[in-house]
Amino acid sequence: xxxxxxxxxxxxxxxxxxxxxxxxxxxxxxxxxxxxxxxxxxxxxxxxxxxxxxxxxxxxxxxxxxxxxxxxxxxxxxxxxxxxxxxxxxxxxxxxxxxxxxxxxxxxxxxxxxxxxxxxxxxxxxxxxxxxxxxxxxxxxxxxxxxxxxxxxxxxxxxxxxxxxxxxxxxxxxxxxxxxxxxxxxxxxxxxxxxxxxxxxxxxxxxxxxxxxxxxxxxxxxxxxxxxxxxxxxxxxxxxxxxxxxxxxxxxxxxxxxxxxxxxxxxxxxxxxxxxxxxxxxxxxxxxxxxxxxxxxxxxxxxxxxxxxxxxxxxxxxxxxxxxxxxxxxxxxxxxxxxxxxxxxxxxxxxxxxxxxxxxxxxxxxxxxxxxxxxxxxxxxxxxxxxxxxxxxxxxxxxxxxxxxxxxxxxxxxxxxxxxxxxxxxxxxxxxxxxxxxxxxxxxxxxxxxxxxxxxxxxxxxxxxxxxxxxxxxxxxxxxxxxxxxx
Numbered sequence: 280x281x282x283x284x285x286x287x288x289x290x291x292x293x294x295x296x297x298x299x300x301x302x303x304x305x306x307x308x309x310x311x312x313x314x315x316x317x318x319x320x321x322x323x324x325x326x327x328x329x330x331x332x333x334x335x336x337x338x339x340x341x342x343x344x345x346x347x348x349x350x351x352x353x354x355x356x357x358x359x360x361x362x363x364x365x366x367x368x369x370x371x372x373x374x375x376x377x378x379x380x381x382x383x384x385x386x387x388x389x390x391x392x393x394x395x396x397x398x399x400x401x402x403x404x405x406x407x408x409x410x411x412x413x414x415x416x417x418x419x420x421x422x423x424x425x426x427x428x429x430x431x432x433x434x435x436x437x438x439x440x441x442x443x444x445x446x447x448x449x450x451x452x453x454x455x456x457x458x459x460x461x462x463x464x465x466x467x468x469x470x471x472x473x474x475x476x477x478x479x480x481x482x483x484x485x486x487x488x489x490x491x492x493x494x495x496x497x498x499x500x501x502x503x504x505x506x507x508x509x510x511x512x513x514x515x516x517x518x519x520x521x522x523x524x525x526x527x528x529x530x531x532x533x534x535x536x537x538x539x540x541x542x543x544x545x546x547x548x549x550x551x552x553x554x555x556x557x558x559x560x561x562x563x564x565x566x567x568x569x570x571x572x573x574x575x576x577x578x579x580x581x582x583x584x585x586x587x588x589x590x591x592x593x594x595x596x597x598x599x600x601x602x603x604x605x606x607x608x609x610x611x612x613x614x615x616x617x618x619x620x621x622x623x624x625x626x627x628x629x630x631x632x633x634x635x636x637x638x639x640x641x642x643x644x645x646x647x648x649x650x651x652x653x654x655x656x657x658x659x660x661x662x663x664x665x666x667x668x669x670x671x672x673x674x675x676x677x678x679x680x681x682x683x684x685x686x687x688x689x690x691x692x693x694x695x696x697x698x699x700x701x702x703x704x705x706x707x708x709x710x711x712x713x714x715x716x717x718x719x720x721x722x723x724x725x726x727x728x729x730x731x732x733x734x735x736x737x738x739x740x741x742x743x744x745x746x747x748x749x750x751x752x753x754x755x756x757x758x759x760x761x762x763x764x765x766x
Contacts, residue, residue: 327365334358379408386419433457438530439465443474445523456524465510465531467503488514488527499529566594617660617742624653624691624700627661631668631689639687644676649690657698657763663739664761667747670732671702671759678706678757698765699748701758708753717749 338354341347382390390412433440439462444454455477458470466484471477478485487499491514499510512529569590632648639646672687679685687704709717718733737747744764751757 323368327361327368331358331361331365334361375405375408379412382412383415386415433459434461437461438528439463441477441527443525443527445525448473462529465508465529487512488525492516492525617663617739619658619660619743621656621658622661624655624657624698625651627659627664627668627700628653628689628691630661630665631672634665634669635672638673639676642676642680642685644679644685644687646672646676647686647688649688653691655691655693655698655765657765659743659763664743667736667739667761668700668702670736671761674732675702675704675706675757675759678708679704680706682706693765696765698763700761700763702760703756703758705756708755708757709749709751710753714749714751718747 334354334357338351338358341351341354345351378390381387436459440457440459441455441462442457444456447453453474455471455474460470463470466477466481468477468480471480474485481501481503484499484501487497491497491512494514494516496511496513499512501508501510508531510529511532512527515526515528517524517526569587573587628648628651632646632651636646668689672689675687676685679687682705685705687702689700689702691698691700693699718737733747740747740761746762748760748762749758750760
């Protein structure tokens with residue numbers, strides 16, 4: 280890859296992964312190196328030092344007590360040779376150790392100590408050198424293989440991945456350590472080497488990333504080459520070996536959103552068509568009947584008048600039903616904009632308890648409202664949220680009608696940055712196959728239900744930048760949760 284980067288390769292391969300599999304070999308080799316080196320080196324060094332001391336003492340004795348000049352010169356030359364030999368002996372070891380350490384630091388696996396292992400002063404030492412270098416080479420090859428595997432996987436996934444090294448270069452630029460092909464295709468840009476280049480090309484994208492640089496997710500809409508794309512983006516800051524990286528991953532969800540929208544519209548059109556046909560078909564049929572009854576007729580008998588009256592009443596009833604259906608549809612589409620004000624959870628729960636307790640008593644349902652003294656404050660439109668809670672509690676009361684001990688409870692909870700208001704009942708529950716359908720307009724599992732309550736409720740929560748979640752265990756418990764962002 281063009282911008283894979285050497286430093287990132289070291290870190291992606293991860294010393295922790297591989298060295299964890301090879302600790303015994305490395306430590307054993309180091310231990311053998313030390314033990315053999317020190318034993319042999321100490322013996323050789325002491326031997327040479329003793330020889331030099333003896334020769335020095337002998338030379339001093341000969342000079343002080345004899346006139347054997349040829350012997351004195353010979354002993355002096357031997358002493359000088361021993362000193363020079365000791366110097367080269369120590370210097371050779373020092374030089375080889377320096378070469379070995381440099382090879383390890385620079386990852387130079389071409390260094391070879393085989394000749395020295397057979398002919399050198401310390402064959403065991405050089406054998407250990409060769410063994411450590413070979414182990415180091417094997418670990419490096421495994422790291423490289425794993426890096427290539429990870430790189431291949433990241434190249435194949437349809438998710439754009441950009442890794443930015445936040446350590447600035449000498450030119451005060453942040454280097455892009457990784458830029459996969461999916462990222463290049465989604466953004467319609469080449470695999471840039473520096474972040475500021477991408478920022479110049481796509482300032483809108485870079486600015487959005489900067490806003491969540493400390494970590495998080497965001498939905499982005501970008502216009503690239505006259506084409507609108509919708510990206511689900513996540514930023515993860517990472518610190519590796521005292522260097523900061525930013526991992527940016529994103530994928531185009533426009534096609535998925537369009538598919539979901541199409542499915543929703545198809546379901547909605549199916550429901551609307553069904554309702555309209557149910558009303559229009561009898562109206563059309565009765566109109567034909569009435570037309571045939573009055574055509575070419577001047578007078579009608581009593582029985583025919585009763586039939587005509589019944590037909591007209593049916594037409595009126597079905598027309599009224601169709602009109603109500605259209606009104607319900609307009610109600611979904613024309614919700615008022617929320618007027619957000621600060622309200623405590625206790626206040627909301629007290630209001631809903633006062634509103635719904637009489638209805639629950641009429642239905643012989645135990646309505647339990649908890650934590651009405653809570654002082655936790657949230658921004659919302661009280662009227663709209665009360666409308667949502669009334670709808671959910673009403674649904675819960677109808678759901679427990681056939682239960683021996685009907686019970687509906689309302690409570691709240693805080694989890695991380697979310698505030699949940701839960702409406703729980705012990706009714707018949709919702710079948711798993713219906714969980715995805717209950718929010719579809721005009722879909723209902725209740726007799727005489729309009730099928731718009733949950734749709735309106737979800738739309739109201741979306742207007743509050745929240746959501747509705749539902750968890751149901753049939754014939755045991757069902758919980759609808761209003762979810763608010765709470766900071």
